[in-house]
Amino acid sequence: MLKKLAAEFIGTGWLVLGGCGSAVLAAGFPELGIGFVGVSLAFGLTVVTMAYAIGHVSGCHLNPAVSVGLWAGGRFSGGELPPYVIAQTLGAIAGAGVLYLIASGNGDFSLAGGFASNGFAEHSPGGYTMAAAFLCEVVLTFAFLFVIMGATHGSAPAGFAPLAIGLALTLIHLISIPVTNTSVNPARSTGPALFVGGWAVQQLWLFWIAPLIGGALGGVAYRWLSPARPVAVDISGD
Numbered sequence: 001m002l003k004k005l006a007a008e009f010i011g012t013g014w015l016v017l018g019g020c021g022s023a024v025l026a027a028g029f030p031e032l033g034i035g036f037v038g039v040s041l042a043f044g045l046t047v048v049t050m051a052y053a054i055g056h057v058s059g060c061h062l063n064p065a066v067s068v069g070l071w072a073g074g075r076f077s078g079g080e081l082p083p084y085v086i087a088q089t090l091g092a093i094a095g096a097g098v099l100y101l102i103a104s105g106n107g108d109f110s111l112a113g114g115f116a117s118n119g120f121a122e123h124s125p126g127g128y129t130m131a132a133a134f135l136c137e138v139v140l141t142f143a144f145l146f147v148i149m150g151a152t153h154g155s156a157p158a159g160f161a162p163l164a165i166g167l168a169l170t171l172i173h174l175i176s177i178p179v180t181n182t183s184v185n186p187a188r189s190t191g192p193a194l195f196v197g198g199w200a201v202q203q204l205w206l207f208w209i210a211p212l213i214g215g216a217l218g219g220v221a222y223r224w225l226s227p228a229r230p231v232a233v234d235i236s237g238d
Contacts, residue, residue: 004057190204
């Protein structure tokens, strides 16, 4: 169990450093900035790379909503859920801390830029309302879990789960960066928000509740829909 938790800690830290780091350090870089598409790819790539690295160790959840969704879908033990969520959240905070140390090495850096935090209303990149942000996060997390459940099912092609899941996360970001800066992951939201404080922490509740609801619904929906073949979750496809 300790190795599983360590893997989730490291993997979630990598997701925040890679995904949020691309947004903070590279998205708006003059003339060569990677933009929304680059940030979306960065988040997807963090999942693909870590899925192959630690999928056989912990399942590579990297996300409390994923753990809850897999539990709701009958693929994950409820007894392991709390320690997984804690390890993921701590990993996200550590990843955000490393990113802060790197970003603050630039004299023009300021947390006032948002530090890749998630938000709604005046803190939504596109000015979307709280209701729109909530619906977006629920629906996209639902879809994310639906893909994860299908890609890791025993009847799915072996070895391709990380690619399907990473591409799904990329697509999710392409859709929702303008709406909420894309969460679908309470741990990812918590790391940057703790450094920004203020509005980011005040709005953090939405980026816990909505993804957890969406994840649970996605897990239950796929469990009802899928062929009845119980399998152990192994995101690596081995």
